[in-house]
Amino acid sequence: MLEEIKNFLLLGERIGTAGMPHAEQFKEIAQHGYRVVINLALPTSTNSLSNEGELVSRESMTYVHIPVKFDTPEPADYEKFARMMDLFSKEKVFVHCAMNMRVSAFMFLYRVERGADRREAEEAMKRIWEPYEVWRSFLNERLRKVGKSELI
16 A cells, blocks of 8 residues: 555645655555656665666656755755656656655645645645754745745
8 A cells, every 4th residue: 555655645636745665665656557756865865775767667657866965955956856747747646755855845845836725735744744944944945936935
């Protein structure tokens, strides 16, 4: 079951987010109709899989790796992520990192920028974690850039 993947969170019918899946869980991800896997974890992140791209491809899914340093997220990382989400906007997408913290923050921004309900997007992020100083600054900077109110 997808719910067995660490911090699994479903965001509508098209997007699933989670921490790092185990190798055997990619088959189940594909069986649930996901066609794209986006990985925001570093190759050195907890439980990372050196052959993840191969595991994903074996299940006929597209693999995108955007390594995001947890202690220093960069605007360019988020912009790559947003481009990929836009590119695959008609596909069912599974997005993960090590613990679903990077992902939940990026998904919060992405959803808010694309017109989703702000409160709902923020609540989904906070089901996973409460961003601390580095991430809070990163999120607020991006929110200001796109004319949205900062996190409280």
